Amino acid sequence: MSPDWRRLDRRAVPVAAIFMLGVAVVAGVPTAVGLADISVAVALGWVLPGAVVIVVAGTLAEWLRLRFSRYRIGPDRVELHTGMLIRNRRSLQRDRIRTVDVTANPLLRVFGLVSVRIGTGEHAEKGTVRLGPVTRATGDELRRTLLDRSAAAGAGGTLAVLDPAWIRYAPLSFVAPLLGFSAVGGLLNVADWFGLSGGLVEWTIDRLSGLGVLGGIAVLVVAALVTGAIGALGLWAERWWGYRLEREPGGTLRVRRGLLTTRSISVEEQRVRGVEVVEPLGNRLAGAARVDVVATGMATGVEQDKAQHSTLLPPAPGALARRVAADVVREPVAPTEAAHLSPHPVAARGRRLSWALGGVLAGELPLIVLGLLVTDVLLHLAWITATVAVPVAVALALDAYRSLGHGIHGEYLVARSGSVRRSTVALQRRGIIGWTVRQSLFQRRAGLITVRATTAAGSGAYAIRDVAAGAGIDVADAAVPGLLTPFLDQGRTTG
Amino acid sequence: MTGGAGPATASASGVRLRPPRHPVDRRAVGWWATNLVLLFAAPVVVLVVLGVLIAPARLWLLAPAAVIAAAGLVAVVALPRWWFRVHRWEVTDIAVYTRTGWFWQEWRVAPLSRIQTVDTRRGPVEQRFGLATVVVTTASAKGAVTMPGLDHARAEEVAEQLTEATQAVPGDAT
Numbered sequence: 001m002s003p004d005w006r007r008l009d010r011r012a013v014p015v016a017a018i019f020m021l022g023v024a025v026v027a028g029v030p031t032a033v034g035l036a037d038i039s040v041a042v043a044l045g046w047v048l049p050g051a052v053v054i055v056v057a058g059t060l061a062e063w064l065r066l067r068f069s070r071y072r073i074g075p076d077r078v079e080l081h082t083g084m085l086i087r088n089r090r091s092l093q094r095d096r097i098r099t100v101d102v103t104a105n106p107l108l109r110v111f112g113l114v115s116v117r118i119g120t121g122e123h124a125e126k127g128t129v130r131l132g133p134v135t136r137a138t139g140d141e142l143r144r145t146l147l148d149r150s151a152a153a154g155a156g157g158t159l160a161v162l163d164p165a166w167i168r169y170a171p172l173s174f175v176a177p178l179l180g181f182s183a184v185g186g187l188l189n190v191a192d193w194f195g196l197s198g199g200l201v202e203w204t205i206d207r208l209s210g211l212g213v214l215g216g217i218a219v220l221v222v223a224a225l226v227t228g229a230i231g232a233l234g235l236w237a238e239r240w241w242g243y244r245l246e247r248e249p250g251g252t253l254r255v256r257r258g259l260l261t262t263r264s265i266s267v268e269e270q271r272v273r274g275v276e277v278v279e280p281l282g283n284r285l286a287g288a289a290r291v292d293v294v295a296t297g298m299a300t301g302v303e304q305d306k307a308q309h310s311t312l313l314p315p316a317p318g319a320l321a322r323r324v325a326a327d328v329v330r331e332p333v334a335p336t337e338a339a340h341l342s343p344h345p346v347a348a349r350g351r352r353l354s355w356a357l358g359g360v361l362a363g364e365l366p367l368i369v370l371g372l373l374v375t376d377v378l379l380h381l382a383w384i385t386a387t388v389a390v391p392v393a394v395a396l397a398l399d400a401y402r403s404l405g406h407g408i409h410g411e412y413l414v415a416r417s418g419s420v421r422r423s424t425v426a427l428q429r430r431g432i433i434g435w436t437v438r439q440s441l442f443q444r445r446a447g448l449i450t451v452r453a454t455t456a457a458g459s460g461a462y463a464i465r466d467v468a469a470g471a472g473i474d475v476a477d478a479a480v481p482g483l484l485t486p487f488l489d490q491g492r493t494t495g
Numbered sequence: 496m497t498g499g500a501g502p503a504t505a506s507a508s509g510v511r512l513r514p515p516r517h518p519v520d521r522r523a524v525g526w527w528a529t530n531l532v533l534l535f536a537a538p539v540v541v542l543v544v545l546g547v548l549i550a551p552a553r554l555w556l557l558a559p560a561a562v563i564a565a566a567g568l569v570a571v572v573a574l575p576r577w578w579f580r581v582h583r584w585e586v587t588d589i590a591v592y593t594r595t596g597w598f599w600q601e602w603r604v605a606p607l608s609r610i611q612t613v614d615t616r617r618g619p620v621e622q623r624f625g626l627a628t629v630v631v632t633t634a635s636a637k638g639a640v641t642m643p644g645l646d647h648a649r650a651e652e653v654a655e656q657l658t659e660a661t662q663a664v665p666g667d668a669t
Contacts, residue, residue, distance in 0.1 A: 015625070140640030163542075188532070225568075230562075254584050366626070368624035379605045427599030433605070433606065433609035433633050433634060433635055433638060434603065434604055434605040434606065434609060434633055434635065434640075435602075435603070435604045436601060436602070436603050436604075436637070437512060437601065437603075438596075438599055438600070438601050438602075439599065439600050439601075439603040440598060440599045440600075441598050441599075451636070452604075454598070454633065454637055454638035455635055455638075456633070456635050459637075460635045460637035460638065461635060461637040461638065463637075469511060470511065472509050473511060473512060474510055482589070483589070483590060483604060483606055484512070484604060486587060486589070486590070487512055487513055487515070487590075487592050487604065488510055488511070488512060488513065489510070489511050489512070489513040490510060
């Protein structure tokens, strides 16, 4: 690419105008309907000028931003100058650039534009440059130029392509019920704007009056769950349509996906410190798993959509997930699978059981107290719910204990934990940059510790939970030879 | 119970972490106690003032004040001494090693080669006691190692030593 100063694409201005028009409509219509109670003239008199001001101001701001923004891809640095009153200059060293993400929302796509996020993975915001919008061709060119490390050998190839059948795993996630109940809430909210929420509730009660209280509640819950499942399917399609995971010749992993908003996420392989195979309960029962990459320089907490950025494979059949996990780290077998995981002491099971039963008790306590004080009905409700909740809690606790395990496999430290969200992480031993050993008073009595390997990648630390104290220290010492050794007391313990 | 031992061991290997070499400065007890006094004094003073001003609710304001004050007294006497026994630190040629915490004890190790920044922090109370806190961060979002309650001059020395060691290592420590 030429080392001259360049400008962002001019079409950002019409894009901003259309976007602000949309905002004005979304905000204006409910307001106008609300004000129409007073009089239609008042409503229009307030809303229309307001809308015009919003659209003009937004468009003008975008025009100014464009006017004062320029960027340059130099031989050593990427520079971006922005700001009219406060000049803002940001420059990234090119050999520090680790990720180049290209996204395009539907509006940008209509204009053939994309926005590009260039990240070094350092200092959160300061290490990131956002260029947008630029033409699709420029975005592609930027991505290829900036991540081209021709020295890095290795052939490219496709690691995984979307199989539409995977959509069956979408409603099994926790997103589905959440979406369902928020849809009901949203519906009531919208009805409230138009002063109809009372009517809506009455209408619903009218329809369901034939079914009795329990029947009515059951129908509503089922309706919410079905809505949620449909929503989850839609969300899945939007996120994962056209999914494709590729390895590019330069040594980059690239995920492309998205139905309306398209995304291209590239991770330089040098930055990969391991993989994480995540099996949420619903997916695990269906034999599915998700693969996340543990890499440095990924989008961090302040930025949106973090979880999706590190996901290399959406929930997919287990065998495929294991193969992708292996391919990502260039191993014949995924270390998450190949490692022999040592189980943790029985005391860890006791801890999980007491958390589970404690949780149930905490949930039942208000019912019991109120039941004793007010009415027996609540006591009955308490024991009925407890007969369901206790076995479920115990099952989850036992499963969580079974999940626990840790081991070293070749160049990887492997740790597994969790029941509702079971995760098996394989972390490169050379990626470990420190240890945190934690012990609560209860753990101390049980002889357990939680060992966390800190790393620059992923979530920053990965835990071996509730491992026997000696075994935990042993595995940490073995994983990174020499680091812990000077701080060890080799002798037999006295307490 | 929180004396010198590392994590209590249940395994046959018998390996455990030994405590770091140096205790924090003795003055840290006074510093922590002052912090606790300030922490507990704020609600007690507010409640007592209100209790004096609002006669009808006096009992309901002064009683909680007394309870908080009593709890505060216990905390001020006991906790700093407990913390003093737990908090230890050590810097070797290859790593920083600390032990902190109380109900949850925490041992942290960060190799010098992975250190990104070294800061010394001095709060107002800490300054009065001539103390400083050394904060060492690595490239991990969760790997920061803090060494509170060091003598001010000692902290400067440690920070300088760590900064030098860090500069000697090339690369971005990830």
